[in-house]
Amino acid sequence: MRIYILRAALIGLGLFAASVQAEPLTVLTVRPHAVELGxxxxxxxxxxxQTTVGAQLPGRIVAVSADVGQAVKKGEVLMRLDAREAAEAVRAAEAQYANAKVNFERTKSLVAQKFMSAAALDKAKADFDAASASRAAAGVSQSHATIVAPIAGIVARRHAELGDMAMPGTPLFTIFxxxxxxxxxxxxxxxxxxxxxxxxxxxxxxxxxxxxxxxxxxxxxxxxxxxxxxxxxxxxxxxxxxxxxxxxxxxxxxxQGEKLTVPATAVWRRGEVATVYVQGADGRLSLRQLRLGDAVGQGEIEVLAGLAAGDKVVTDPVKAAIALKAAPAAGR
Structure with missing residues (x-):
C-alpha cells in the first residue's frame, strides 16, 4: 500500500514539475539606462x-458619542462630563449677581437722594461688575462639560472611556x-x-x-x-x-545618471549575499551573485558587478527556483 502511495506522489510531483517548467518565465534584458538619482x-x-481635544474642567465622563474612525462635523458633540459641580457654581454666581444688582440699584437711588456718598456708589458698581463677570465665567465653565469637535474630520484616537475621570489638560480625542x-x-x-x-x-x-x-x-x-x-x-x-x-x-x-539596474523584486537575498536568476541563450537558468549599489528610480537597484549589458534576468526568483529544481524531474 505504501509503495502505491509513494508512486502516486512521485507521479504527481513529476506532473507538477512539468507544469511549472512549461510555464514561461518573465525575463528582463538589463542595459544601462537613465535613472533618477537620489x-x-x-x-x-x-x-x-490635526487637533487634540482636551478637558477644560474636572468631571467624570458620563456619555461618549464618538469612536475611532468616525467622521465628525465641526461642533458635533463627542462626549459629556458630569456637570453637577459646574451647575452649582453657576447657581452661586447667579445668586451673587442678583444680590449685587439689587445693591447697586438701591445704592444708586440713595445717592440720588443724597443719603449716601458717591464713593459708596462706585463700590456698589464695582461689586456688580465683578458679579456679572463671575456669572459669565461660570456659564462658560458649565459649557465645557460638553465636549464638541473643533474641526470637521475623522477621529484618529479616543484617549478616555466611559466612567473615566477627566482632568483639565487631559486629552480626550485626536481628530484629523x-x-x-x-x-x-x-x-x-x-x-x-x-x-x-x-x-x-x-x-x-x-x-x-x-x-x-x-x-x-x-x-x-x-x-x-x-x-x-x-x-x-x-x-x-x-x-x-x-x-x-x-x-x-x-x-x-x-x-539623473546612466546605471545598470535590476528590479528589487528580482533579487534573491540569502543573508548578506544578493543573487539573481539569469537565463542563458539556451534557456537554462543559473544563479548569479551580485554586488549591489544604492536604490535608484522606482523599485530598482544599481548593479555594480555580476551582470553585463544584454543579460536576461528572471523577474520572479521564486518561480525561477521552482523551475530550476523541477527541470531534472521533468526530464526523467
Whole structure:
C-alpha cells in the first residue's frame, strides 16, 4: 500500500514539475539606462491639520458619542462630563449677581437722594461688575462639560472611556482632516547641501505596494540641537488609503545618471549575499551573485558587478527556483 502511495506522489510531483517548467518565465534584458538619482529616507505620514481635544474642567465622563474612525462635523458633540459641580457654581454666581444688582440699584437711588456718598456708589458698581463677570465665567465653565469637535474630520484616537475621570489638560480625542496629508522626514546634516536643490520626491508605501509623486517639498530652516537633523515636509496628493502614522520611504531626487539596474523584486537575498536568476541563450537558468549599489528610480537597484549589458534576468526568483529544481524531474 505504501509503495502505491509513494508512486502516486512521485507521479504527481513529476506532473507538477512539468507544469511549472512549461510555464514561461518573465525575463528582463538589463542595459544601462537613465535613472533618477537620489537617496531614500524613512518617514512617517502625518495630517496637515490635526487637533487634540482636551478637558477644560474636572468631571467624570458620563456619555461618549464618538469612536475611532468616525467622521465628525465641526461642533458635533463627542462626549459629556458630569456637570453637577459646574451647575452649582453657576447657581452661586447667579445668586451673587442678583444680590449685587439689587445693591447697586438701591445704592444708586440713595445717592440720588443724597443719603449716601458717591464713593459708596462706585463700590456698589464695582461689586456688580465683578458679579456679572463671575456669572459669565461660570456659564462658560458649565459649557465645557460638553465636549464638541473643533474641526470637521475623522477621529484618529479616543484617549478616555466611559466612567473615566477627566482632568483639565487631559486629552480626550485626536481628530484629523483626511484631505491633507504630508510626510515628515529627518535629514542628516551632511545631506543638507543636496536637499537645498531638491524639488521632486517620490513616496513609497511598502505595505500598500504603491508609489506617489509628492506635490511639494519643504526643507525647514531649523535643525534639532540634540540630533543635528533637519525636518523635511513632503506634501502628498489626496490618498484615501493613507493614514497618519503609516511608515513610508521618501525618495528625494537629486539628479539623473546612466546605471545598470535590476528590479528589487528580482533579487534573491540569502543573508548578506544578493543573487539573481539569469537565463542563458539556451534557456537554462543559473544563479548569479551580485554586488549591489544604492536604490535608484522606482523599485530598482544599481548593479555594480555580476551582470553585463544584454543579460536576461528572471523577474520572479521564486518561480525561477521552482523551475530550476523541477527541470531534472521533468526530464526523467
Amino acid at each position: 537617496f531614500p529616507v524613512e518617514a512617517v505620514v502625518e495630517a496637515v491639520q 482632516q483626511p484631505g491633507g496629508l504630508r510626510v515628515t522626514a529627518s535629514i542628516p546634516q551632511y545631506r543638507l547641501n543636496e536637499m537645498r536643490g531638491v524639488r521632486t520626491a517620490r513616496v513609497e508605501f511598502p505595505e500598500l505596494g504603491k508609489w506617489v509623486e509628492a506635490t511639494a517639498v519643504q526643507l525647514l530652516p531649523t535643525a534639532d540641537a540634540a540630533t543635528h537633523v533637519s525636518q523635511v515636509r513632503v506634501v502628498l496628493p489626496p490618498m484615501p488609503e493613507a493614514r497618519p502614522g503609516m511608515f513610508v520611504r521618501a525618495h528625494f531626487v537629486t539628479g
